[in-house]
Amino acid sequence: LGCGCGQLTAALWQRSGGQIGEITAVDCNAVNAEAIDKLRRKLTAAGKTPPIRFLVGNFSSGLTQFADETFDGIVSGLAISYAESCDAHTGRYTDQAYNHLLAEMFRVLKPGGRLVFSVNVPNVRFWPIFWKSLRLAFRLSKPAKTLVNALRMMAYGRWLQREAKRGRFHYFPIGEIEQRLYQVGFQGFRFCHSYAGQAYVIAVNKAALTASQETAAKRMVVPLWLAEKS
Structure with missing residues (x-):
């Protein structure tokens, strides 16, 4: 959800060992269809053709294109905070779209489904992220490009x-996020820090998991770049 150019989509496919039945990549920007298509070709060249489909969708308006209990899992990286x-x-911004999106994600998950997402912390400080990117730049083949991207x-x-x-x-704050998730029906709240300590990675599930579902959920791999603890 909020797939962008597909970094998280690729990571999910690769870390699953190609065992995911289908990935639905959703983004509000139609131009990312080209990036997802390029990603699909790249992953196909490395082996099995990934079943990735791209859909344009503005999650600020909900997830009305999907029926109830459609997905086994939902993953989103640094996106849902921007439901506006x-x-x-009054002309003032509200949190209505944000709350509605949480309820919509609950609706489209199957019983026992898992939601894993990341969001920035309150009063996020981008300097730690900048310095971490700067240190990384000197280990990459194009350090100047990494530096420019960090400044942007x-x-x-x-x-x-x-x-x-x-x-x-x-x-x-993390406590408020937890409360909002519980209010729409999610359970099993867990989180850790990532993104140089400037983001939360959060996992919840829909309804209590059976023993077999809990075992399957533990196999759900969150990419290291997303779930790395600070």
């Missing part, structure tokens, strides 16, 4: 912070 809604009368991230991060203060985006 605005009050038509800093500028973009300042804009995100300004918009979050207006209520457009949502960087909630």
Whole structure:
């Protein structure tokens, strides 16, 4: 959910050893269809053709294109905080779309399904991420490109912070996220820090898992770049 150019999509496929039945990659930007198609060809060249389909969808409006209990699992990286809604009368941003998206993810998950996602912490500090990217740059083949991208991230991060203060985006404390997830029906809340300590990686499930479902859930692999503990 919020697949972008498909980094997380590729990681899910590769870390599963090609055992996932189907991956539905959803993003609001139609241009990412080309990136997902390129990714599909790249992964096919390395072995089994991955069953990846791309759909355009604005999750701020919910997940109405999907029926109840469609998916075994949902994964989203640093995306759902940007579900935005605005009050038509006051013109002010609200958290209605965010809360609705949580309820929609619960709706489209099958019983026993697992939701794993990451979101930024409140008052996210992009400097730690910048310095971590800077150290990484000197170990890559194109350090200048990595440095430029890190600087762009800093500028973009300042804009995100300004918009979050207006209520457009949502960087909630972990306790509040937990409460909102429980309110829509999720159970089994767990989290760790990632992204140089500037993001939470959160896992919850729909309904109590049976013993066999719990075993299957433990096999669900979160890519190391997403779930790395700080």
